[in-house]
Every structure is written in structure tokens, then in C-alpha cells.
Amino acid sequence: MTNPYLPLPTxxxxxxxxxxxxxxxxxxxRFLRSEDAAQFRYRPGQFAEIxxxxxxxxxxxxxxxxxxxxxxxxxxxRAGIVTTAIHNLRADDxxxxxxxxxxxxxxxxxxxxxxxxxxxxxxxxxxxxxxxxAMAPENRTRxxxxxxxxGARRPGLLLYKQELEAWQRRDDIEVAITVDAADGEWSGxxxxxxxxxxxxxxxxxxxxxxxxxxxxxxxxxxxxxxxxGFASExxxxxxxxRMKCGIGVCGRCNIGPKYVCKDGPxxxxxxxxxxxxxx
Amino acid sequence: MRRVILAEEKLGDLIRRWGAERRxxxxxxxxxxxxxxxxxxxxxxxxxxxxxxxxxxxxxxxxEALLRxxxxxxxxxxxxxxxxxxxxxxxFGVRPCEARSLTLLDRVxxxxxxxxxxxxxxxxxxxxxxxxxxxxxxxCFCTSVGGGPADRTGADLFLWDDSAAFVVDVVTDRGEAxxxxxxxxxxxAETLERIDGAAAEVAAAMHGVAxxxxxxxxxxxxxxxxxxxxxxxxxxxxxxCSFLCPxxxxxxxxDEVFGETGRRVRNYDACTFPLFTLHASGHNPRPDKLQRxxxxxxHKFAYxxxxxxxxxxxxxxxxxxxxxxxxxxxxxxxxxxxxxxQRTGKQRE
Numbered sequence: 315m316t317n318p319y320l321p322l323p324t325x326x327x328x329x330x331x332x333x334x335x336x337x338x339x340x341x342x343x344r345f346l347r348s349e350d351a352a353q354f355r356y357r358p359g360q361f362a363e364i365x366x367x368x369x370x371x372x373x374x375x376x377x378x379x380x381x382x383x384x385x386x387x388x389x390x391x392r393a394g395i396v397t398t399a400i401h402n403l404r405a406d407d408x409x410x411x412x413x414x415x416x417x418x419x420x421x422x423x424x425x426x427x428x429x430x431x432x433x434x435x436x437x438x439x440x441x442x443x444x445x446x447x448a449m450a451p452e453n454r455t456r457x458x459x460x461x462x463x464x465g466a467r468r469p470g471l472l473l474y475k476q477e478l479e480a481w482q483r484r485d486d487i488e489v490a491i492t493v494d495a496a497d498g499e500w501s502g503x504x505x506x507x508x509x510x511x512x513x514x515x516x517x518x519x520x521x522x523x524x525x526x527x528x529x530x531x532x533x534x535x536x537x538x539x540x541x542x543g544f545a546s547e548x549x550x551x552x553x554x555x556r557m558k559c560g561i562g563v564c565g566r567c568n569i570g571p572k573y574v575c576k577d578g579p580x581x582x583x584x585x586x587x588x589x590x591x592x593x
Numbered sequence: 594m595r596r597v598i599l600a601e602e603k604l605g606d607l608i609r610r611w612g613a614e615r616r617x618x619x620x621x622x623x624x625x626x627x628x629x630x631x632x633x634x635x636x637x638x639x640x641x642x643x644x645x646x647x648x649x650x651x652x653x654x655x656x657e658a659l660l661r662x663x664x665x666x667x668x669x670x671x672x673x674x675x676x677x678x679x680x681x682x683x684x685f686g687v688r689p690c691e692a693r694s695l696t697l698l699d700r701v702x703x704x705x706x707x708x709x710x711x712x713x714x715x716x717x718x719x720x721x722x723x724x725x726x727x728x729x730x731x732x733c734f735c736t737s738v739g740g741g742p743a744d745r746t747g748a749d750l751f752l753w754d755d756s757a758a759f760v761v762d763v764v765t766d767r768g769e770a771x772x773x774x775x776x777x778x779x780x781x782a783e784t785l786e787r788i789d790g791a792a793a794e795v796a797a798a799m800h801g802v803a804x805x806x807x808x809x810x811x812x813x814x815x816x817x818x819x820x821x822x823x824x825x826x827x828x829x830x831x832x833x834c835s836f837l838c839p840x841x842x843x844x845x846x847x848d849e850v851f852g853e854t855g856r857r858v859r860n861y862d863a864c865t866f867p868l869f870t871l872h873a874s875g876h877n878p879r880p881d882k883l884q885r886x887x888x889x890x891x892h893k894f895a896y897x898x899x900x901x902x903x904x905x906x907x908x909x910x911x912x913x914x915x916x917x918x919x920x921x922x923x924x925x926x927x928x929x930x931x932x933x934x935q936r937t938g939k940q941r942e
Contacts, residue, residue: 317674318707319659319857325668346669367662367672368850394873408668556872558846561707565843566870570813571896590816593878
């Protein structure tokens with residue numbers, strides 16, 4: 315059995331600065347060894363420990379979709395020592411990847427369903443993975459209606475802007491992009507994500523809602539979804555926690571008996587309601 | 594199970610035989626009694642109650658390098674794993690609670706999805722020879738958590754000190770192999786009755802905690818009970834209990850750099866430390882001492898049982914002996930059991 319603490323070496327292929335405050339960058343990584351690339355099978359919603367040799371590791375959700383081919387993408391918020399050091403990297407630098415880790419979104423359960431994807435701020439990354447996965451030509455017919463509601467505090471903080479524009483031009487999905495506060499350039503929606511969700515009012519029939527965002531957004535979005543008839547088993551959330559090992563051993567990411575790294579990060583609201591409020 | 598007699602003077606021979614091919618680690622008295630590699634049976638201390646440090650550290654080390662870095666190497670060779678090989682070892686003379694603790698750590702480190710290679714290699718290379726307890730410390734409470742002075746869980750050989758001889762229970766094939774070629778006579782019925790009776794007396798005299806099985810799902814219902822405030826107030830968050838606990842397994846991983854080389858090291862960590870769960874964003878799910886202590890107790894007595902079907906405590910009492918604030922986990926558990934019983938009672942009404 316391989317050593318679960320050993321990262322797979324990758325090279326930074328591209329770096330995109332996502333937000334105008336420069337705190338979020340997307341790193342596109344390519345495995346150095348083709349056998350690693352072939353072996354690394356993941357699903358939307360999983361994460362990896364990104365390893366910068368000499369600085370340490372940080373658990374980051376995968377923003378790429380397995381349908382996108384040989385590279386991985388991680389959108390990384392500059393927050394602590396490791397992520398700051400990663401932000402200072404350049405193309406061609408080396409990064410390690412340990413993963414894929416966590417459960418990811420339950421694709422088998424989602425197939426044949428309508429998907430309502432609701433994201434806020436930089437938590438949109440793994441939702442982007444799921445959206446791209448579901449929109450991929452080979453997968454699109456495996457899912458029903460696709461509704462995407464995504465918001466940020468202001469236009470400059472929206473991730474994946476070019477991609478969002480392309481999505482808005484598609485006629486097989488419904489996309490609502492919103493900002494809490496507009497600036498001069500913005501001609502789109504203005505309003506908080508929960509309010510926009512209420513306006514868009516996606517049907518809960520045969521649908522799953524997938525919600526990632528800041529706690530305050532989630533707090534006010536959940537009642538909207540309940541009102542629309544989403545059962546708590548049909549609302550999926552992805553949690554963040556401080557982690558080290560990523561494999562359920564080091565003991566710091568648990569909520570009650572569940573480990574976010576191993577049993578999560580994706581939980582249904584029904585599952586979370588059974589756990590102590592300690593996250 | 595074979596139960597044979599090993600004359601005390603033959604122990605030296607046995608240790609010498611083991612030592613020819615393996616490392617022998619045994620309790621040695623230097624002020625405190627600790628596990629150390631020994632060269633001969635003369636160094637072994639058998640009249641001790643328990644070591645200060647748990648045997649856990651021989652398998653899951655307080656600080657150990659997982660990876661080595663070489664920044665001058667080619668891209669693919671910059672990171673290498675530190676070898677997880679371990680010299681064959683006999684761990685002689687651990688107490689039953691200690692052997693039991695290893696079977697609990699196995700559930701964490703030798704999971705079905707991931708195996709910790711460092712822990713796994715040491716477990717695989719080590720035979721465990723347990724020494725039954727003929728007395729107990731005031732802080733011992735193994736009988737309350739499923740163990741006991743005659744608990745053979747985790748033992749390959751289980752020894753009873755019977756004045757001029759040892760009664761040896763051959764628990765596993767590995768234990769049998771440790772005695773290979775030795776013609777040892779079977780223990781007679783009278784001897785067995787004597788030692789088993791003595792163990793039962795020791796077990797009966799211990800200051801236990803009754804009703805730990807009642808801390809089940811009710812404990813998470815009691816998550817917001819005021820009892821945690823009272824419990825938390827008495828904790829200094831020094832984590833002495835966690836570092837000495839034979840079942841605590843939390844760790845941190847840090848990188849160290851020395852010029853053009855470096856290493857990734859894991860170090861013991863503890864859920865009672867404030868930084869343990871602190872996110873880089875500044876958010877902390879367990880900012881208060883009481884929340885962290887609640888985590889420690891519920892992990893051992895509610896979450897671990899739910900995940901692995903056993904309490905994550907062996908009743909060795911090290912946390913009681915080491916606590917600078919004089920806290921006794923048994924007292925905390927009694928109040929928790931009380932709260933749980935009250936809640937269950939209320940539910941029934």
C-alpha cells in the first residue's frame with residue numbers, strides 16, 4: 315500500500331488571478347509522471363492536500379472537473395503561511411498533490427435529477443467542478459434541469475468570470491449571477507444570494523440543491539430552500555475544517571463522530587442536523 | 594490456550610535468545626520506570642505499577658519525520674518518504690492496559706482505506722509480552738473500560754509473576770514462536786487457581802466508574818449541558834493528559850527546512866490546545882476550553898465507540914496522575930453519566 319503522506323509531484327502550468335483584490339488565484343497543475351495522472355481519479359466535491367515543499371500543506375477543494383482532462387485546477391484563497399507561499403509561485407514551479415480526499419458529491423444519487431447549484435463567494439470552487447461535470451457533453455443528458463445561482467460581494471470578487479459569461483449564453487441551463495453591491499460596470503443582478511434564490515424559485519421536484527458559501531449565506535438560503543420544498547436529505551453542503559492528514563487520523567476536523575476529511579466534506583443537511591453544532 | 598511455567602532464573606536465557614535476533618524493550622527503573630531497549634534481563638523492572646510514558650511512543654512517535662526534502666535534486670526526486678522499516682522487537686513487560694491501547698490505536702492507524710506505514714511497520718515487527726497486574730494504583734480504573742489486570746487483549750504472551758516463577762499464557766501463534774524449542778511444563782491447576790484468584794481480587798478492589806456504557810448518543814444530546822462549564826473551568830489546557838494518554842493519537846504535520854534540505858515531521862498534538870482547530874481565516878469551531886475538553890471526553894467515550902465499537906480509554910490513570918490541576922477523569926465521567934441518565938430518564942417520561 316502506498317504511503318498516504320507522500321504527495322504526487324506536479325508542475326504549475328498556469329496561474330490565473332481570479333479576483334481584483336488578488337486574494338484568489340487558480341492554479342492549473344500537471345502531474346510530472348503520466349502514471350500519476352492516469353491513477354488520479356476524482357469526482358466533483360473532493361479535495362486534495364496541496365503541498366509546498368518546505369512550507370507545508372493546505373486542504374483545497376478541486377475546482378476542475380474530471381471531464382477536463384489531464385490537469386487539475388485549484389482556486390486558492392491567500393489566508394495563511396502555506397497559501398501565501400503558494401500565491402507567490404510562478405508557472406513551472408513545483409507543487410505536490412495528496413489526494414483525491416473526501417467523499418465528493420454523490421454523483422450516483424444526483425444522476426437523473428434536476429440540480430440547483432447555489433454558491434457564494436470563493437466557496438464556489440467545487441460547485442464549479444460539479445457544474446462543469448454536469449454540463450460536459452458526455453454527461454449533460456445524465457442530469458435534468460441545471461440551475462446555477464452564484465453571488466459575490468461585488469463584481470470584482472466573482473470567480474471564473476469568462477466562464478460564467480459563457481454559461482449565461484447557453485440555453486440548456488439557467489444561470490443567475492448576482493452581486494451584493496454593484497459598481498459602475500455591472501449591469502447584472504444585484505441582491506443577496508438567498509433573495510435571488512427566492513426570485514429564481516427553482517422547483518424542488520426531483521431536484522437536489524447543492525449549497526456552498528459563507529455561513530451567513532447558508533443560514534439565510536436554507537429557509538428559502540425549505541420553503542421551495544427541498545427536503546433536508548436533498549440539500550447538500552460542503553464543509554471546511556482545519557486539516558492535516560486528510561485521512562481521518564490526525565483528529566482535528568471532526569464534528570461529533572464524523573470526520574470532515576473522510577466522511578465529508580459533503581454532507582446533507584439531514585446528516586448535519588444530527589451532528590453537534592460545532593463547525 | 595497453553596499455560597506453562599517459566600522458572601524465574603530462565604527469564605535471562607529467554608531474553609538472551611530473543612536479543613540475539615531482535616531488539617528487546619522492557620521497563621527499566623531510572624527514577625521513573627520507562628520502556629527502554631535492554632541488553633540483559635538484569636535491567637528489567639517487574640515490580641512497577643505502570644510506566645510514566647505509554648508504550649504508544651514506540652509505535653506512534655512523539656516526533657518523527659515522514660518525508661525528506663532535497664531542494665537541489667531533480668523535480669521528481671525532491672521529496673522522498675522516510676523508510677518505515679523497523680527492527681524486529683520484543684516489547685516485554687507491558688501492563689494489560691498498554692497492550693489493549695495498541696489494539697485501539699490499530700483501529701485508527703490501520704484503517705480499511707488507509708494504513709499508516711510507520712505505525713504499521715512497527716506493529717508488525719513487534720511481539721507483545723504482557724505482565725499481569727498484581728496490584729493497582731489509586732488512579733487505575735481499567736475494569737471500568739473493558740480491561741482488567743488479567744485482560745489478554747493485544748498480548749502475544751501473557752505473564753503472571755508467581756513468586757519464583759512466571760506462569761506464561763501463550764495467547765497467539767506469534768507468542769508460541771517466542772517460546773520455540775523451549776520445553777516448558779504446564780502450570781498445574783492449583784497454581785492457575787491461585788493466580789486467577791489474585792487477579793480477580795485486584796480487579797474487585799479497583800476504584801472504578803460504573804455505567805460508562807450509558808455515555809452513548811445521549812452524550813451528544815447533552816452537548817450543551819451546563820456540566821461542561823463546570824468541567825471546563827477546571828482544565829488548564831496544558832495537554833499533559835493527551836501526551837501521556839496511550840490512546841490519544843492526534844498529531845500535527847510541519848515542514849522544517851535546513852538550507853537546501855528539509856523534512857516533513859509529524860508531532861503529537863492535542864485537541865485541548867486552542868490552535869488545534871483554528872482555521873487560517875481566524876474562525877475556530879472550538880474557541881473555548883470547555884468545548885475542547887468536551888471534545889476530548891466525548892471523543893473517547895461517545896464518538897470512538899460509535900465509530901469503532903470500543904471506548905478509547907484503557908483506564909491506565911496517567912491523565913489523573915499527570916494533571917497539574919488535580920483533575921480526575923473519573924469524576925468528570927461520573928457527572929457525565931449522571932447527565933446522560935437524567936436525559937434518558939426524561940426521554941422515557
